[in-house]
Structure formats: C-alpha cells, structure tokens
Amino acid sequence: MSGELTGLDTFPKLLMHHARARGDRPAIREKDLGIWQTWTWAQFAEQVRLCACGLAAQGLRRGSHIALISDNRPRLYAAMAAAQCLGAIPVPLYQDAVAAEMVFPIQNAEIGFAFAEDQEQVDKLLEILPQCLSLKRIYYDDPRGMRHYAQPELMAYEKLIELGREAHRRDPSFVENEIASGAGDDTAAMFFTSGTTGVPKGVVHSHASLIGPSLTAARLDRLGEGDVILAYLPPAWIGQNIFSCAQAFVTGYCICCPESAETVMTDMREIGPTYYFAPPRVLENLLTQVSIRMEDASRLKRWLYRRFMDVANRVGGAILDGKPVPALDRGLYWLGDLVVYGPLRNVIGMSRVKVGYTAGEAIGPDLFKFYRSIGINLKQLYGSTETAVFVCVQPDGQVKADTAGPAVPGVELRFTPERELLIRSPGLFREYYKNPEATRQAKDPEGWFHTGDAGYFDQDGHVKIIDRVKDVGRLADGTLFAPKYLENKLKFFPYIREAVCFGDARDKVCAFINIDPEAIGNWAERRNMPYSGYTDLSARDEVYELVRECIERVNADLSAEPEIANSQIHRFLILHKELEADDGELTRTRKVRRGFIGEKYGELVSALYAGKTSVHVEAQVRYEDGRTGTYSADLKIRDAKVFTPAASQRAA
C-alpha cells in the first residue's frame, strides 16, 4: 500500500481519512431537484457518523447483517458505510427483485435491519415480513406515500439520523472507537450471487479482499481524486460496488447518482464521467441509438459520419494505442475528431472518459472497436463476484477485442487440463455464507478458486475465456469445442439472430442458424428483393450466401487461434423457424438450449453430418394469431470454407 493509505485497512478508516485529507472535495453527487446535490467527503463522513450512531442506538451490532434495497442514492452509500463503521455487514439486494426473491437472503443471513429506498421497496419487505421473523427494523429513504404506514418496524431515514445525532451528542467518540476496532480481515460486505442454478449464495468479502484489488486496479489506471464515475448499475452487483464504492473509497474520486433510471443518458452527458463501466448490452444499445439517430441526420452529416468512421475504423484504434500511423491518416483523424468523434463523444457523455471497462459477457468486436475508434479508451476485464472483479485487466496499449487481458498484479492464474480457469488472489472471497459445502467445491485447499470458466492463454499471455467448462466439449480429434464461443462469434453479425453449434465427440462442427428477420429484411429491401416473412427469407439462396460469408469470416478468425482452429464450422443450415422460448428451445433469458434442440431436430443434425445437401422437414407451426399449421419443405444444407490453421501454416 502506498504511504498515504498505510494502516487504512477498512472502508470506514478510508472514509475518515478522505474526510480529513480532502474534506472539501466532492465525494458523492446526486441529481435531485434539478441540480447535482453534492456531499463533500467531510459531509459524507459526517452523515455516515450520524447514521452509524443511529443504527447503533437501534441495536445494530458488530457482525450482524443489514439489507440494503435501493437504487444508487447517496443515503444508500451512507447507510452501507455506517454499517461498516459498526462492524456490521451490509448486504445489498437487487432493487428490482420481486419480494419472494428477497426471502432467502434475509433468512439466510438472519437479517434484522433493512434500508429501503422508497414505498415500493418497503411494500415488498412488509409483504415478506411474516416469513422473515428476524427482520425487525426497516428504514426508508424517500418518505413519499409513507404517511399512513403505521407498522412499528418502519422508520424514516431522517428520523434515524435524528436519533444518531442525539446518540452522537451523548458519546461523540463512539463511532471513532468502533472504526478503530475494525480490521482488514473483518467481513466488509456480502453479495448474493444471482444463482442461475439452485439457491443464491452469499459471497462473503472482507475489507482486505475488496480494498486490495480495487487499489491495484486504480493504480493501473492512475485513478485519483479528480475522477468521476456515474453509478447507474444495481448496487447489489459487486461490480457497481467496486466501481462506485470500493474504488472511490480507495482513491477519493466522486460518485454520481443519476436522477432516475430514465435520465441516465442525460445525466451522463451532464456529469461527463472520467471513469466508466458498461456491460456490452448497454454499449450495444447506445450504438444502436447512435445509428438510429444518425439515420435521421441530414445528407451532409451522414456523409461526414460515414467518411470519418471509415478513417476511425482504419486508424482510430492504433492512434489510441499509440502505435505509429501515417501523417495523412493522423491529419484525417484529427479532422474527424473535430467534426465527428469529438461531438459524438460529447453527445453520449463520454468526452471525459479516461478509462472505460466492459465485462460480463463477450463483446462483439465491431462494437468494441467502434468505441475505441472514436477515441474512447474502452477496455475489457475479467472477474466475478467471488474474485472482487479484478482478475484480468487489459492495460493501456494492449487492448484486444477478444481477450480479457493479462492477470492483474498479485493474481495467480492457472488452467486445469479441462481448461478450467483457476484463480488465487488477494481479492478472493472468504466463503459462501453458511454454505461450507459450496465453499469447499469452489475453493480448493490450496486456495485456488474454480471459476467454472473455460479458456486459455493466447500468444501474448492474455486470458481468453471461451465458455463455461461444463458446456465445453471435444471434437473427435481432441480439439477444444466451445459451442457458445462459436455461437457468440456468429451472433456478432447483425444478420444472425441465433446459432446452435454441434460438434461434441464428432469429427467436425456443424451449425443451425436463425437469421435476424429485421436485419435481413432490411437487407432484402435494399436489394429490392420481395419476401413474405422469415420462412421465405430463410430459404433464399441469397440469404444462404450471406450467412455463408459470415461463417467463413468466423472460420478465418478461428484458424488464427491454434487451440480451437479445428473447430471451424464445416456445414450449416438455416432453420425454417425462429427459436422460441415458448417452444422450450430457448431459456427465458434467451439462451439456446443446445441439448433440447439437438434432440428435437435430430433428423436435421444427422443430415448435416451425413453430408446431405438438403433435408425434408415437416413441422407444426404456430402462427401469431394462435392457429397452428403444418410446414413442410426441404431445408438446404450448405458447406462453408474452412481455413488451414495458422499454427500449422507456420509450422509448414
């Protein structure tokens, strides 16, 4: 740890340090009542102190848990820090979860205290109160509509602060003493993983395991007190917590809370964050908006945009990476920055972004390149709730679209023979709360955390994650087969809506394709191709041709990756119907259920592998109006060109 932060091993200590060292600097802002209401670090600390006194007076004790159910609000962060001051453990819960989903965490952690944002959250808690006997006190931030609530559990945040003020007057040194008796190994917070399988698990982090990685990553990106971040993702997600809490406490930068979920874009433009995080879907939506709004622009602007985006595509990334670029291109890029990129960054609120991160799922290379090409330093990282986010981070100048970057200093990585990524780092969680069985499974005796993610190191030592281990198979020749990786690569093309790849224990990879009816429809319209709908489009030779090109580009990419070069897609067909969650082909979150599809369309799969050029299907079709009919046709099967793996080329 640097000199300044020596001995500051807990968040409350850090907070008090900032209150002393930069008391007048903004700690947290919130757009409220039309302006950015600001708490300085000193005010923030004072608020936390009063809140802590109040909570203590209400009986919150060291080691007990407090649930926090709120959007990003200054008082949420105050309550969180206040609990930490007392040695109590904040447990942020997803504010958009339904009441029933909150029952388990509250029972599991025997939560007695809860901080709720508003009437809506209070209502949820009151609803589950009979099931959660431990829950005794509920504090609410926004008193609107709460006038007629007479439940004894309820108390307004203001009232809590009032109590805190009295308690503080009685014993002014109480909070300082409590803070002093905390240590880095104490539990700092608990995050419940969403739990796609089975019950949620409470991931327990100590102060040390959150502060360590936060500090390392902040150093890596040279973050400081002048930085600003917009806190707009759910606070219950560890990433939000790290970016808008842990790192802020480490560096002293300013956290900004938007006015409401609807105004995030406007608020972002106003605040102009310097440090930014967005999952790929947010970036994708943003790009879609940019494209749509550009389509309405005048001819001149569209022309400028196209021209200069070409330039940016060519050299923007290289310029950002500090690589040599011809003077002419540099000049063009400068011009483009003046009329297109600069204004574009400005209108999407990213003018001041020094460092932006994306993570969570695979990001499309075009999407990723777009942001980098217009001069936004977007990078990728890899991490999870259990690892306090920072495992791999792409350092400046080593940014790639398809890797997660090398390990952060202090993190050890290793791949099992099954290609599972193992991690040992100071940021590892202590345990799953009250779930030693799960803890044992995830964390082996040597301290390696089993991520369940499969991947490998690329030539530059960057980690490349391809899929979940349980989904990764092997081709007959032993090559790694990562269906989701291939499918994602295909889905990055706008024309392809869904893809299902087969290949486990087979000699080659084949794929089902679902075209994107909108994108292909547009494409068809531009070419004056009349069509009647998805089924019609999906049978067109032109469309097959288009899809084949996409697949071949994927194959070309794959050929450059020795580990999986052999899993290129040899044959494909375009499905006659769109995959539907209603038909059990997709999960509710729109993930393909590969096994189910493989069984349901067994004939098609065998036809692909049998080398046929067409296959007859007869299927029940459900129309939009609810009627059903039968569909019968011959589906075409096409071959795609495969490329000689680069490694073997070099070898040869």
Next chain:
Amino acid sequence: MSEVIFFFEVLAGGLLAGVMYALVALGFVLIYKASGVFNFAQGAMVFFAALTFVSLTERGWNFWLALVVTLAVMVLLGIVTERVVLRPLVNQPQITLFMATIGLTFVLEGLSQLIWGSQPHGLELGIPDVPMEWLSQKWNVNISQFDLFSAFVAGGLVAVLAVFFHRTRIGRALRAVADDHQAALAVGIPLQHIWAIVWAVAGFVALVAGLLWGVRNGVQFALTFVALKALPVLILGGFESIMGAIVGGLIIGASEKLAEVYVGPFVGGGIESWFAYVVALVFLLFRPEGLFGEKIIDRV
C-alpha cells in the same frame, strides 16, 4: 345667429369630412370582417390606386378606361396579396397578420413610387370644390359641392356593399366566413377565393377613396396618412361593423372639426393630428367593444 350658422357650417364640414374617413375605414372593415386581418396597408392601397389612376390619365388615358384598368390592377393586387402574404400565414395569430400588412404597406409605398415616381399630382374629377351656391345664398352656409358629391358616392358605395353582402351568394359566403372560418370551410366555401374577392373589393373601395381624397389633397405620398385618420374611426365604430365605420367616421369628423375650431386656438392649434385618437381612446375606456361591437365574455 351667425354663430349658430357658423357652428352648423363647421359641423356639416366635419360630417362630410367624416364621410371621407368612413370611406377609408370601410376598406379596413371589409377585410377585417372577412379574414380577421387588420389591414394596415389600406392607406397604401388608397395611395397606390389614386397614383395609378392619375398617372394613367396624365398619360392621356380616357377616364373610364383608366378607372377600369386601375380597378383591374387593384383586384390583381388583392389576389396577389392573398396568395403571397395571407395564405402562407393562415392560422397565425392576428397580430402577425397585422405586422405582415405593415410590411405590405412598405412594399406598396415603394412600389407605387418606383413605378410612377414620387412627385405629387393634382386630380380633377370635374366637380369643383366650391361652396354650393344655393345653400350659401339661401342660408349663408358654405358647404362644398365636392364634399356633398363625396358623401353621395360614399353613401352609394355603402348601399352597394350592403346589397352585395346581403343579396348575393358571394356576399353571404363572405359573411359566413367572417362568422366562423371553420364553419365556412365545412359548408364548402373555398376560403382562399373569398379572401381574394374581399381584398379585391377592398381594393375597389380604396380606389374610390383614393380618387376622392386625391381631388381634395392632391395625389401624393401624404395620401397614405389617410389610413391613420381612419384608425380612430375603427376604434370607435368597431372593426367589424360597416355601420360603425360610417357612424364612427361622422363622429370623428364632426368632433375633430369642432374641436379644431373651438378648442384649437386655446392650445395653439394643429390638434387634428391627435384629437381623433383621444376621442376614440376616451370612448374606449367606457366601451371597450366599440360602438357596434359585441360585448365579449371571456370563457375559461
């Protein structure tokens, strides 16, 4: 006795002058009634009509031919105004239309002088501006022959307009438009035609006024100011009433002359430039809706 006669002489002179004011005011009322436009350019139209006519006759045209051609020009002007100025401004606030007619005033003033030059012209219609002999002989009252003629012309014009409005199909359509634009549209009257017609009629009225005023004051730029004389008449009589224009004109004309003669000397004279306005204003303070206007109830 002579004072009484003098009073009546002044009164009659005022009333007759009032008729002339009324004539100009009539043009305003026509257009306002049909299109809701307060046509500030009416004065410029008077000037334009008179100047066109006088320039044609000075070039040796026959009186009637010149009259017909001038009328045609005024009708054309009405149509062009409707097309170029009013149609694009349909549904705009009235104040906007008013300001547009101020613009139109400038255009007309510039245009007429650009075409015909800016030197003043005399105009003769063959009726001498001399006192009626029999009147002055019998009662020693001096009333101009021309003034009487003007009064007859104005009266005739009003009668013609009344017939036009009440007896002809177009006239009835015009009234329908004035009452409710939407309703008029609904019964299938093409608003644009109506407007063009009414502007043409206003042009005709302007021509008549221009001729009469031209004889009195000469055809020169100052003729545009007669419009300013008509404005108090409008305030007094209401913007929508032909009757109001006549009565208002008479009141203004009479009071102005009387004031000039009986009050003027005490304040140094020259009060006719503003007296009419003050009369109108004072009147307005007591009856904001004008002489013949309807009381407006603000519905909320």
Next chain:
Amino acid sequence: MSAARRAGDVILSVQDVSLAFGGVRALQEVSFDVCEHEIRAIIGPNGAGKSSMLNVLNGVYHPQQGKIRLRNKEFADMDSHQAADLGIARTFQNIALFKGMSVLDNLMTGRNLKMRCNFLQQALWLGPAKREELEHRRAVEEIIDFLEIQHIRKTPVGRLPYGLQKRVELGRALAAEPAVLLLDEPMAGMNLEEKRDMCRFILDVNDHYGTTIVLIEHDMGVVMDISDRVVVLDYGRKIADGSPDEVRGNQSVVDAYLGVAH
C-alpha cells in the same frame, strides 16, 4: 380510502349563489360547503353549471346573488386576484398554461404571490432578488419531483403532449401552495392510463399537502372513486349532495344523467 382521511371544519361555503349571463341562468341558488382536507366533487351533465360554479369560486365570474365564505371571511363576490391571495388556486378545463414559457417558468409564475422583491432589485439581480429566486426555484423543484416531471423541466410547455400539460398545470396551481385547489375537469380528454395517473396525483396532493380539493368532472366513475363528498348540479340547480354512495343511489341524479325530462 376516504374514510381514513381526516376532514376538518368547513373552509369554504357557498350560499344561495345565482349567476346569469344575459337571460341565461347558469346557476340558481346553489349552496354547499367544503371541509378542510376533503376532496369535494361537483358533477353534473353538460351545461349543468359546473364550470360556472368554479369560476364563481375563484372570482372569474361575479354572481348576481349569494355569498361565498372562505374561512371566516364573507364575500358577495371577489376578483380572481383576491381569490389567489386567499389561497385558492385552480386549473382549467382547456389547459391555460403559458405556452411560450418552460415548465419550470410556468411553475415559477405560480409562486408570484410569494415573491417580495421589487423589479429594481430583480433588474440588478441583487442579493435578495437572486436569493429569493433561488429559494423559490427549490420549492418548485419539490413539486416537479412530486409530479414526476423532472425530464421536461426545461421544455417549453407548448411542445408537451396533452396529458403532461395537464400535469404541469396542476403543478403551477400547487406551486402557489393553495389552501383550496379547484380542478376543472382534470381528466378531460385523457386516456385510461393518464386518468389513473392523474387520480393518483390528486390523491397524493390531498394526502401529502393536505390541500382541500374541489374538482368538477363530467365523467362520474372516476370522481366517485376519489371524492369524499359530491355535489350534483343539473340546469344550474343543486339536485343532490352527499357521499358518493348516497349520490349514486339518488333518483334525481340518475334521471339527470339519463336525460329524463323534468
């Protein structure tokens, strides 16, 4: 829900008010009272005199006969400025917002009676004028927050859709912190969702600020749900007065709504 609300003493009462325009008798000897904190509805078929009644209440129309009593003051008639001064605010059936101004400015005008600085101080933007302006801005922001119109704060009202304009108008009336709020067909021309929102806001206003609300509405259903007591007018006369349930059962009300001849 209305049972739980605390209704206070009579705050406003109307005694034998008659109003005529020329020969048309808009109101005939209408009397009723309004209690503090209640939601009082005036309903009736078209042309029943509802709007006239409201206009009498805030001094836009002057009744020929009768008295209005606000708290302890009695008026034969009052002008609208006086009504505003006494804490009566209103909205209009056909939105009467200031079209050329932003939402924020519209709401700020609602506070004009609370502003004390003179125009010279304002012209110089001196300490007190600036301070006053900013204080009131804050108060108005509370209302913006309350009505959930943050995103249109600086939009000129002319550009807003109808439903939002109605909400802004409610905001302007609220900005005056009225004791009595008159709402002239607050839900006219709205779709179902907008109506539901408006109902919620009316109830919230009543609940949160304790404002006494007098609303007239043409659509009976909505009113019955949210009001404590209802006056029914027909042809300028009061034909019923009581709780929504009482009124609903009243035969003359049913007749009036069904158009039975008198």
Next chain:
Amino acid sequence: MLYREAGQFKSSYAEDQGIFPLRQDRIAFWVLMAVAFVVVPLIGDQYWLSAILTPFLIFALAALGLNILTGYAGQLSLGTAAFMAVGAFMAYNFVLRMPWLGIIPSFILAGLCAAAVGIVFGLPSLRIKGFYLAVATLAAQFFVLWALQRFGWFTNYSSSGVITAQEIVILGYAFKTPAQKYLLTLAIVALMALAAKNLMRSETGRAFMAVRDMDVAASVIGIPMMKTKLLAFAISSFYCGVAGALHAYAYLGTVEPEAYSLDLSFRILFMIIIGGVGSIMGSFLGAGFITLFPIFLNLASGWVSHALGVEISHATVSNLELIIFGGLIIFFLIVEPHGFARLWQIAKEKLRLWPFPH
C-alpha cells in the same frame, strides 16, 4: 459541434439559472465584449463608429425597450419613437435647466419622464387589447410630437424647433470623439441589456410573459393585471427614453421632433420582428440588420450602377429599400416569425447535438 458540454454540470441553482449556463457561450460572450470595448474603438474609423456602430447600439436599446413591451408583455406598440422623443427632449431640458445634475442623472430622469408618458398611454391597455391597443399607442405618437412642436418650452423656444444637444461631460470628462461617444453608448447599452435580461428571468419577466400568453390564467394565479401591464409600459418607455436621449446626445447632436416620426416607430418594430420577438439578443440582431441593410443596399446599388453603367437615382434606391424592407418583414413573418433570434437558437441547438439531428 463546437460545444463540449459533457461534464458541465450544475451543482447549485445559481449556476443553473445563470445567463450563460454553457462555458462555450460564456467564453464567446466575453470575447465579444472584449472586441466591442477594446478592439473596436482601437481600429474603428470615424465613419463606422459614429454612423454605424453608435446608432446601431442606440436602436438596439430602443428595440430592446419595445421588445420588453411587445415581445415579453405582449402589448403591441406603435409609439416607440414618441417615447424616444420624450427621452431626447427631456434630457435636453434637464441638462439645460439643471446643469448641476450631470448627464447620467439627466438621462435617467429623462427615461423616467418617458416612463411616465408610457404609463399614461398604457392606461388603455387595461381595457383594450391587440389592434385596439396598437392604434391607441398611435395616439401617443401623434400627441407627443404635436406637444413637442407646439410648446416652445421643450425646445427652449428655438425658432426652428431644433435643439442642439449639449456636450457630454461626466465627472469632468468630456465625451467628444466618436470613439468616446461609442464607448459611452456601449457601456450604457450593455448595462441596460444586462438589467433587462435579469428582469426577464425574474418574477417580473415571468409575469409579463404570463400576461402575454394567457391573461385570464395569469390573473387567476394572482398576477396583478394593471400593475404588470403598466410596469411593462413604464420599463419599456424608460428604455426607449434613454435610447432617445442617447440618440440626441451621442448620435445626432441636433434634433427636431420630426426625427421621431411614425416611421422611426415602424423601423424599430421591424427590428424586433426581424430580430426576434421576445428575445433580448433578437433586439440586437434586428437593430444590426436594419442599420446595416440600407448601407449595404447603397453599396450594392453603387456596384450595380458601376457594373451596368446605369445611374441609379437616390429615390430609386430608397424606394427599393422600402420594398425590400416590407418584403423581408413578410418573408420573416412567414418563414420564421421569431426572427434571427430563433434561427440563432436553432443553430445553437444543432451545434449542441451535432452530429445528431435531434
């Protein structure tokens, strides 16, 4: 495009309500001020300073006055020149009869006289609206000119009715050269424009606009109709009065009542129509346009006659000027009723959203 406003957020209402909330606008404004106060007097020649820039500023001030009344408070006036005349002649009389007052107090008193006259002629606005009121303001126009010509006291019994403005001396410093007069005018106009902006963003300005937009609603929320309308007349006339005083002292030097004819009233009305009704900046843009346009037209006719070898008479040029002015008024009302100010605003919006269209 030029705007980079990401990160320009407001953490207090004072910042949010500022005149120029955007940094780029603030910079542009101060650059403009620096140019106007420092660069222009240094490089401007006599002709530009005394025949173009000074009258431009004076007319802008008068247009600003009219805009307060017509654009903000919605009361159409055709008597602007009369209020200017009051200002000019009263300033003359104050300086003449109470020399110890000093120029600036005299100007202020002259403005107050104009305000008083404005209030008197604004009285009808309590009963009448729209055209009726516009016509009523003509009464002011005619009455004031008549009074100035008729009563010798106003012109100090000058036989020709012409007055010669005294030398401008402030605290012993004489403003003689065109540059000095320009700077004095600029300073006064800048201060008064700032005051107008402040007024229009305060309660007074909102009351004006409320009366303009919907008078019934305005009175229902407690805005006093009489006070508001008369205040609008008073403030507007004060501005016009001061502009009139400057017109006499800093621009013409010698003036007769006829200089303030109905024509001038119209000219100023045109300035706000073309510049932008209800916009302070529009007053300046409109004044600039109307001041510069005849000069441009003269130049252009010179070029044309030179190129074609035809002599274009002065009368023709002035007639053309009338036609083009009138045409432009109509054009603006049709195409952009809010004038240059709105065009400016639209352009600015575009630049702020660039490259997006909306």
